[in-house]
Amino acid sequence: MANTHVIRDATCTFCGCVCDDMHLTVDDDTHKIVKAENACVLGRAWFKEHGIEQRPFALIEGREASTEQAIDAAARILADARFPIIYGLSDTTCEAQRQAVAIADIIGGSVDTTTSVCHGPSGIAFQDVGEATATLGEIRNRADLLIFWGGNPAESHPRLFTRYTVTAKGMYVPNGRKDRTVVLVDVRRTPSAAVADIFLQVKPRRDFEVLWALRALVKGRPVDPTIEQVTGVPLATLEDLAKRMKSCRFGVLLFGMGLTMTRGRHFNSGALLALASDLNEYTHFVAKPVRGHGNVTGADNVVSWQTGFPFGVNLSRGYPRFNPGEFTTVDVLSRGEADAALIIAADPASNFPQPAIEHLRRIPVIVLDPKSTHTSQLAKVAITTASYGISVGGTVYRMDDVPLTLRPALPSPYPSDESVLTGIKDRVRELIGGNRMPAMDRIGAAA
Amino acid sequence: MSETMILIGGRSSAQGTSVCAGKFGTEYVNVSSTLEMNVEDMARLGLKDNDPVRVRSATGEIVARCKGRAAKDLPSGVLFIAYGPLSSVLMDGDTAGSGMPLSKSIDVQIEPVR
Numbered sequence: 001m002a003n004t005h006v007i008r009d010a011t012c013t014f015c016g017c018v019c020d021d022m023h024l025t026v027d028d029d030t031h032k033i034v035k036a037e038n039a040c041v042l043g044r045a046w047f048k049e050h051g052i053e054q055r056p057f058a059l060i061e062g063r064e065a066s067t068e069q070a071i072d073a074a075a076r077i078l079a080d081a082r083f084p085i086i087y088g089l090s091d092t093t094c095e096a097q098r099q100a101v102a103i104a105d106i107i108g109g110s111v112d113t114t115t116s117v118c119h120g121p122s123g124i125a126f127q128d129v130g131e132a133t134a135t136l137g138e139i140r141n142r143a144d145l146l147i148f149w150g151g152n153p154a155e156s157h158p159r160l161f162t163r164y165t166v167t168a169k170g171m172y173v174p175n176g177r178k179d180r181t182v183v184l185v186d187v188r189r190t191p192s193a194a195v196a197d198i199f200l201q202v203k204p205r206r207d208f209e210v211l212w213a214l215r216a217l218v219k220g221r222p223v224d225p226t227i228e229q230v231t232g233v234p235l236a237t238l239e240d241l242a243k244r245m246k247s248c249r250f251g252v253l254l255f256g257m258g259l260t261m262t263r264g265r266h267f268n269s270g271a272l273l274a275l276a277s278d279l280n281e282y283t284h285f286v287a288k289p290v291r292g293h294g295n296v297t298g299a300d301n302v303v304s305w306q307t308g309f310p311f312g313v314n315l316s317r318g319y320p321r322f323n324p325g326e327f328t329t330v331d332v333l334s335r336g337e338a339d340a341a342l343i344i345a346a347d348p349a350s351n352f353p354q355p356a357i358e359h360l361r362r363i364p365v366i367v368l369d370p371k372s373t374h375t376s377q378l379a380k381v382a383i384t385t386a387s388y389g390i391s392v393g394g395t396v397y398r399m400d401d402v403p404l405t406l407r408p409a410l411p412s413p414y415p416s417d418e419s420v421l422t423g424i425k426d427r428v429r430e431l432i433g434g435n436r437m438p439a440m441d442r443i444g445a446a447a
Numbered sequence: 448m449s450e451t452m453i454l455i456g457g458r459s460s461a462q463g464t465s466v467c468a469g470k471f472g473t474e475y476v477n478v479s480s481t482l483e484m485n486v487e488d489m490a491r492l493g494l495k496d497n498d499p500v501r502v503r504s505a506t507g508e509i510v511a512r513c514k515g516r517a518a519k520d521l522p523s524g525v526l527f528i529a530y531g532p533l534s535s536v537l538m539d540g541d542t543a544g545s546g547m548p549l550s551k552s553i554d555v556q557i558e559p560v561r
Contacts, residue, residue: 014463014467041463042460042463042464042467044464045463045464045468046467048467049467049469050467112546117546120547152458154460155459155460155463156458156463158460187455187522187525188455188522188525189519189520191460201522203522204453204552205453205552257457257551258457258551260547261547261550261552262455262549262551263552265543265545312546324542324545324546325543325544325545326544328545330540330546330548331540331542331546334540334541350470350531350535351530351531351532351534351535352535353535353540354506354507354536355539355540356540357535371470372469373470
């Protein structure tokens with residue numbers, strides 16, 4: 001009989017739901033998690049496939065090396081670079097994220113997270129419009145109208161429906177599904193439509209127009225019936241939805257990347273956030289972006305509390321500057337500007353635009369990742385680290401900005417991202433002799 | 448014969464589970480190279496399930512296997528592909544000053560591979 005032990009109330013870090021009610025059974029002989037009670041299909045795969053693999057501790061230019069050697073090589077690359085970028089960070093702990101920000105500060109580089117290619121536009125919209133917000137606990141206990149916009153939680157966040165929203169029973173919605181009206185808005189009919197009472201199929205690239213029409217209807221302004229030709233949604237359907245939104249007790253707009261990754265980007269997110277704010281003249285209404293990676297929300301929080309901005313931050317002048325489009329990773333790489341990259345727990349070589357990937361091939365890249373990825377394969381220095389949540393403890397933020405403590409189940413021989421980044425930080429500081437002198441001061445000193 | 452359509456990249460359940468096993472695994476490679484297409488569009492283009500189809504954007508070109516979706520689920524002229532190395536080939540690096548490349552709204556030319 002196999003030797004096993006059980007970790008109760010562990011946390012799944014696959015997606016932004018960060019469900020913290022996992023009961024994990026660990027096979028101590030094979031060093032694998034053999035059962036993940038309460039996990040969804042994605043969580044089961046996450047735990048099953050993150051056993052302890054036999055991988056080199058590090059590779060430097062394809063040759064096996066120790067972690068210490070790789071830390072030194074990485075630090076030398078970063079110390080020599082003039083416009084380095086640090087990117088990723090959404091699948092690691094807050095403790096590791098703060099070390100990454102510290103490195104960016106020392107080397108005078110840019111720090112950016114996967115938020116910039118996720119809900120970055122929503123982050124821009126928050127600054128313009130604000131956010132009427134709530135925790136998932138409030139939504140679970142109070143929401144009687146749920147509107148999912150531009151997302152497919154049935155496939156991307158399965159337990160968002162069952163644990164926090166659609167079927168969950170709450171204090172003021174004791175009958176769960178029966179007490180809630182569910183609306184889905186999307187350009188295609190996804191598996192999420194099966195849970196919806198109302199499905200609005202919008203023409204591609206017309207979300208903004210639908211949102212703006214709803215704002216007008218909520219305020220009692222007239223909307224021309226030709227809105228249907230523009231958006232694919234009949235005016236009567238929009239009028240009905242506006243009426244439901246104004247008359248519900250607690251309404252929620254949960255929005256996905258169907259808004260941020262299409263025409264309009266931050267204008268779409270801004271229109272939705274403004275709609276939620278408008279509705280508070282009539283009832284209680286909130287909006288939440290549905291976040292993808294397990295600690296992408298933590299990345300926003302850590303980078304914000306350390307620099308004042310959530311992503312796309314540059315520290316080359318000795319103080320933080322935030323400018324999406326200038327300091328965000330896709331832009332810095334596609335324009336061929338970065339001369340080194342430190343990638344933590346992300347795989348831009350498999351999901352960035354080609355011009356950005358081509359530049360990654362031209363510059364020295366350092367990667368920290370538990371698994372082999374397209375990015376680790378092009379990296380000059382690839383360091384194997386332990387998986388957060390499975391082998392590494394620490395703090396992560398759920399998509400509603402609630403911090404949770406990890407309860408790791410599987411000891412790993414590989415170091416944590418935090419320990420590797422701390423090593424790189426200390427070594428870089430030695431090599432540079434403190435923080436790099438800001439660019440403007442260097443010019444002044446030369447003159 | 449080629450047609451202009453709109454490509455939407457996104458997540459799927461199979462993509463999510465297969466990515467855990469690794470991006471070089473057969474399942475992930477298959478999932479991220481499957482192009483979902485309205486069945487009526489496929490019929491017009493003379494395509495059936497698993498046929499190779501060339502997808503060309505202003506940035507790059509891929510060949511994917513097509514899979515039919517009912518017309519009520521996926522509108523005519525709209526395509527879906529799970530995020531992965533192939534979808535990234537078609538993405539433009541210009542973010543219009545936002546940091547975000549358009550991955551859910553890519554104009555593409557579709558053409559059967561004969």
